[in-house]
Amino acid sequence: MKVAFLDLHAVNARHDAEIRAAMAACLDSGWYVLGRQVQAFEAEFGAYCGSRRALGVGNGLDALTLSLRALDIGPGDEVIVPGHTFIATWLAVTAVGADPVPVDVCEGSGNIDPSLIEAAITPRTRAIMPVHLYGQPADMPAILGIARRHGLAVVEDAAQAHGAMLAGQVCGSFGDLAGFSFYPGKNLGALGDGGAVVCADELYAERIERLRNYGSRVRYQHEELGCNSRLDELQAAILRVKLAHLNADNQRRRDIAARYVAGLSELDRLGLPEVIPGAQPVWHLFVVRSSERDALQAYLAEQGIQTLIHYPTPPHRQPAYRGAAASAARLPVSERLASSVLSLPMGPHLDDAQVDWVVNVIHQFFERRRS
């Protein structure tokens, strides 16, 4: 049996007629940038996130970068980021001219370890940027408490966490601002690039509206140095269709995760994702840990099961961040995760038989190793 890591055609084919109708309506409208579809999506996604405002932008990286710009964070400033994340978290900080300061993560969740944040705060620190990695809520009460004590802003990287909740509150509504990505493979994915900033403060929202549109809210009046980073009408129309199915898709991911956990929990040589109390993850990825990761991945591939690694090289080891390599000594867990994490197939394209097959083959792998 072949098991694809993700099958975007199958994911979107479930909404084929609705998506085609939305695209046709957009074509017929004659209005393709910042129009009624974007406006409606912003209202719907803001409400979904339990936040006052959502602003459509070009992609998730821009959502984070513009959030930092709205806070006037720039050269000379530091922003605390996790050592284990997709590089975009760090790139947003670098893009505004500030310095990313990495803090190590919790091994079980992959999220920033709040107990290590205070030691990384300096007089230059302006913000903390936690990531809800893999769709697992970061420990927001602890992070917000630290931010409050030190007068720091909080920007959530919610690129992988559409609809994730902690203590009944939706991720993206905890911090001052949050950045979401609608890259096609995300839980809420467009048919191309897209992103959104979510915030409660009207002044930040106005700032993002200007920054994404050449620094202008009134045509040909440019109040500041903005950029061009807008969500297309077409993508907004598609996202509106898919937002209506997001809760059902997230529930399917939860069911798959529960099936993996039930099937794999007795394997003592395999680390399973740990969920913090009160959290309802949305399982963008289901990531296990093993010191035999490469052999396990090869064995699964031989049996037709596709897996991926998120992420094989941490940002501080990337050539792009040559100067950050020295921070490796302070990031032992991030270092270890890069060589032990393995993402199993996950998404609404999977049926129970496929999930059971993955569980079976993983058991086979460890049995063969033992004998």
Ligand SMILES: Cc1ncc(COP(=O)(O)O)c(C=O)c1O
């Ligand atoms: C954690 C994280 N942050 C930021 C991004 C950036 O999003 P985008 O690819 O839409 O720019 C992504 C996704 O790619 C991500 O996974």
